[in-house]
Amino acid sequence: MSDLNSKIPSGPIAEKWSNHKAKIKVVSPANKRKLDVIVVGTGLAGASAAASLAELGYNVTAFCYQDSPRRAHSIAAQGGINAAKNYQNDNDSVYRLFYDTIKGGDYRAREANVHRLAEVSPNIIDQCVAQGVPFAREYGGTLSNRSFGGVLVSRTFYARGQTGQQLLLGAYSALNRQINEGTVKMHTRHEMMDVVVVDGKARGIIARDMVTGEVKRFGAHAVVLATGGYGNVFFLSTNAMGCNASASWVAYKKGAYFANPCYVQIHPTCIPVHGSQQSKLTLMSESLRNDGRVWVPRKKEDAAKLRKGEIKPNDIVDEDRDFYLERRYPSYGNLVPRDVASRAAKERCDAGFGVNKEGMAVFLDFKYAIQRLGRDTIAKRYGNLFQMYEKITDVDPYKEPMQIYPAIHYTMGGTWVDYNLMTSIPGLYSLGEANFSDHGANRLGASALMQGLADGYFVLPYTIGDYLGGEIMVPKINTNLPEFEAAEKAVVGRLEKLFNIKGKTPVDHFHKKLGTILWDHVGMSRNEAGLKTAIEEIQKLRKAFYSDLLVPGELKNVNPELEKAGRVADFLELGELLARDALNRNESCGGHFREESATEEGEAKRDDDNFAYVAAWEFRGVDEAPVLHKEELTFETIQLTQRSYK
Amino acid sequence: MADIILNKIYVKVWRQNSPKAKGGFETYQVENVSQGTSFLEMIDILNDKLILEGKDPIAFDHDCREGICGMCSMYINGHAHGPDTEVTTCQLHMRKFHEGQTIVVEPWRAAAFPVIKDVMVDRTAFEKIQQAGGYVSVNTGGVPDGNVILIGQDDAEEAMDAAACIGCGACVATCKNSSAMLFVAAKVSQFAKLPQGKIEAKKRAKAMVAKMDELGFGGCTNTGGCELACPKSISIAHIARLNREYLSAKLAD
DSSP states (O other), X not given: OOOSOOOOOOSOGGGHHHHHHHHSOXXXXXXXXXXEEEEEOOSHHHHHHHHHHHHHTOEEEEEOSSSSGGXXXXXXXXXXXXXXXXXXXSOOOHHHHHHHHHHHTTTOSOHHHHHHHHHHHHHHHHHHHHHTOOOOBOTTSOBOOBOOTTXXXXXXXXXXXXXXXXXXXXXXXXXXXXXXXXXXXXXOSEEEEEEEEETTEEXXXXXXXXXXXXXXXXXOSEEEEOOOOOGGGGSSSSSOTTOOOHHHHHHHHTTOOEEOTTOEEEEEEEOOOOSSOOOOOOBOOGGGGGTOEXXXXXXXXXXXXXXXXXXXXXXXXXXXXXXXXHHXXXXXXXXXXXXXXXXXXXXXXXXXXXXXXXXXXXEEEOHHHHHHHOHHHHHHHHHHHHHHHHHHHSOOTTTSOEEEEEEEEEEOOEXXXXXXXXXXXXXXXXXXXXXXXXXXXXXXXXXHHHHHHIIIIIIHHHHHHHHHTXXXXXXXXXXXXXXXXXXXXXXXXXXXXXXXXXXXXXXXXXXXXXXHHHHHHSSSSBOHHHHHHHHHHHHHHHHHHHHHEXXXXXXXXXXXXXXXXXXXXXXXXXXXXXXXXXXXXXSOBTXXXXXXXXXXXXXXOOOHHHHOEEEEEEOOOTTSOOEEEEEEOOOSSSOOOOOOOO | OOOOEEEEEEEEEEEOXXXXXXXXXXXXXXXXXXXXXXXXXXXXXXXXXXHHTTOOOOOOOOOSSSSOSOOOOOEETTEETOSSSSOOGGGOBGGGSOTTOEEEEEOOOOTTSOEEETXXXXXXXXXXHHHHHOSOOOOSSOOOOGGGSOOOHHHHHHHHHHHTOOOOOHHHHHSTTOBOHHHHHHHHHHHHTSHHHHTTHHHHHHHHHXXXXXXXXXXXXXXXXXXXXXXXXXXXXXXXXXXXXXXXHHHHO
């Protein structure tokens, strides 16, 4: 039995959201003026939430660690945003988007949340168009669509290869309008350090001014976290350098449950790691797999020669090329979902067929598409991606195949939330990638942007009223309360502790080691022994961190090393939870592959009898085992089946 | 992927501990840098060395490291974002430099972008310009269906050309007058090409230009340096459109 109240409304799936909206509280305009809301993080989810809440009349204070909300990593999303508009008359519908998302997530997401997401998706497109987002258009002036992996309809809206940028700038412009009107107070270059809980309710945060180093208190009637995912726990990922999990992590340590941390998306088409000095990985859009063919040499000796630079890829004739995705998955071929494509690349490289110096790359070849369609067509479709690839690698992908390898890209797990997006701390909400709610064990392409904006524009502005409606008699939160004082003191103490270790090792060294442990044991393929090793090694690394960390500079000045130290300290705890969750989930589903749970052909095998639940973890102490709470997943509408892409 | 190693290079970089502190150049030696390394990874290597030597690492802005967030902002050997074209600092690679070279790294220099520390500057002025009018005044909800507003493909594409601005400030850093015209023009031009933006066009052009002037950016003398430095190749044709928008707004007063 579940001991978590997900507050999923009763009734038929298509009526749940409408019924719920009809029943939840609405706060009067006069009372909204008296209520303060803090929004942490101003990417798609945070900026859209902050703007929408301010438009409704709440007093909003927003925070981001960058110098502008426009820098949030939502900006880097390339491909597009899904919406069930059915503009193409190809029989798309809310139900079809709902179904594709549940199936794509390998039946590990909540039906009710996903249906709501599909329901509000058309409104997102309307909103963005009204804001002046320059979506791609047909000659007649209507909106264009394209297809994305794993679906049979054309429902993805896009703005060249910069959809995330344009949607973020739309939300940013809405936010700017509210800042100008004085309804949002924006704090850039501020990092949230703790959430303050008073009488069991979230009542504010402690933040550090990253320019002056000052630690400050902020009070509010509710706190919204829209702080992104935890992919950077692996050190190398497609996330921005500053992306971190600290806001979610301090919330976890104050009582917010953390759900499904083992669900991590590994994207198959990233530029491979180059040497040991690399700081981050660059994604090449999934759309490339529409026209590129993935291969490695059929003969091991050819792979060895490639690695030594003795031959070039084009020296290998077609007969000696192994198009392994087409071979293994004849019906989906190069367009299998991300998790499947990633594992297949790893399998070939582990077997000794990797093609770069490190043996950790496969080819993505456009030779055949150029022969079929001509260079101009390919340039029109992918020109900017080809240019980016050449700038980074100095290889011309029109002439020589791209080298790609899987990399950490997105985290489906995150802070546990109920149907209202409230965490297990009353008054604390979590939106976008930061929560766990909509993508199950694997996210479909072009769905991250959809979820971020759905949460911020069309879900939270309704559901937060249900909580704040009960807070209208609560006066402005007094930040002199002992809870604020204690939280600030703890934050300052923590910063001083990190700063005063004065060891010999800079923080990046620990971060890289943590990343290697996780990539080796909690990456694309996981097993019991490896996961136990990872837990032990992370615990040891954490001890070393607190005895040997070297943070230079000053506490009260710009100090990126101090910022990183705080984030890595949290990653060193989160990494252990990730491994624990992966150890607990002895089944394979979506991005989580346990070697013990595979079919005879080596494909992922789900175990619905034992694992059709959300694993929500409760913090009990840094060196204590967390407590597992299970939220059973019930599928009333969709029948569970084993995914197959053969 | 070329794997040539630069055995020794020199980085002559601006060091300034705080906004009011006196700044100056320091030169550091960096060894064993692969030409496949990005410029910022080379700075990472240098910073690691500085930390291990007990020195303060160089503070610099960066985030996405894939050329889209607009955070990175180094003036390298006399060029905003360095010697390559159509790239941000984070996309610049060490293959653009040679053995033994001295690389000069400065912050964006503009009165409206004060130095915070080392090569990190304060671009809050850009935020204030956007807040003054860089939006269409619509609330969430209550908007028409997306296909009710028809927009010709050419107009949509031109709006997108302008909207590609990443707000990095290379245009300001390059301009001898520290003008923000290209930055302002990109936003005004995006909305001028779209029906959604027409209603507030006059108000927007006036408000954004007034804010730009108030914040200490210089005037535009049409030398076009901004376009060349822009990592997204935003055309100065957008400045011409801004001028038209501004003039027609003023004439209507």
